[in-house]
Amino acid sequence: MITEVVTYKEFFEIFAYMHLIGLMASVCFMVCIALERYLVIAWPLWYRNRRTIKSSVAVCVVVWAIPIAYILPGFFWDDSQTANTFFGVFLLLPYPLLIFFMAGTFKALSAAISVPPDEKRRIVGLLVLVLLIYTLLFLPNAIWSLIKNAQRDYYFTSVSFYILKFSPLADLLLYVFLRKGAVDKLLVSLCCWTKDSDGISRTTLSAV
Numbered sequence: 792m793i794t795e796v797v798t799y800k801e802f803f804e805i806f807a808y809m810h811l812i813g814l815m816a817s818v819c820f821m822v823c824i825a826l827e828r829y830l831v832i833a834w835p836l837w838y839r840n841r842r843t844i845k846s847s848v849a850v851c852v853v854v855w856a857i858p859i860a861y862i863l864p865g866f867f868w869d870d871s872q873t874a875n876t877f878f879g880v881f882l883l884l885p886y887p888l889l890i891f892f893m894a895g896t897f898k899a900l901s902a903a904i905s906v907p908p909d910e911k912r913r914i915v916g917l918l919v920l921v922l923l924i925y926t927l928l929f930l931p932n933a934i935w936s937l938i939k940n941a942q943r944d945y946y947f948t949s950v951s952f953y954i955l956k957f958s959p960l961a962d963l964l965l966y967v968f969l970r971k972g973a974v975d976k977l978l979v980s981l982c983c984w985t986k987d988s989d990g991i992s993r994t995t996l997s998a999v
Contacts, residue, residue, distance in 0.1 A: 814955065815881060816855055818881075819857060821889070821921050821965070822885045822888055823850060825888070826892055828918055829896045832903060833895055858881075861877070879936025880937070882929050886925065890922070893921075896915075917969065921965065924964070928954055928957060931954065
């Protein structure tokens with residue numbers, strides 16, 4: 792993103808494509824997270840038997856290879872609208888998958904007895920966060936890429952590109968929520984803050 796202020800067009804284009812590859816890989820990893828949560832709950836035995844280091848490495852390689860293969864033809868396109876449509880379709884495809892995995896996980900969690908309540912809260916919080924991040928950060932840019940009228944709207948263009956810059960921060964939040972106990976600690980902190988606030992309010996009312 793620092794290269795956006797560089798005046799050399801060729802230098803900027805190289806790093807712009809690298810940035811797009813990173814964004815597309817981030818979307819793919821969000822789909823992988825939602826899929827992994829779904830398999831853990833809906834198909835635990837199947838997932839446990841096939842979860843190996845080699846499979847994880849293979850998934851990571853594929854996730855990075857897909858955006859690179861998707862972006863490389865962009866070097867040879869002269870039509871910017873075609874490139875925008877190509878990028879918009881890529882960003883839009885994961886949305887129904889994320890909704891399907893979240894709905895399937897919720898359905899499986901409702902029938903799961905062996906899953907502890909804290910683990911259920913962590914899984915639900917993570918999936919809601921993934922869908923929320925995608926909806927707020929990536930979906931507006933997908934709409935902008937596919938609709939010509941949206942591309943002519945200066946305010947929508949600015950907002951859709953500026954909020955996309957928060958993608959690295961969103962990845963950091965996902966990493967925190969992937970850690971066991973992060974959601975519980977957050978809920979405990981919120982509960983303690985609420986109790987303290989209630990106590991202070993009651994004390995103030997009593998004094999009055």
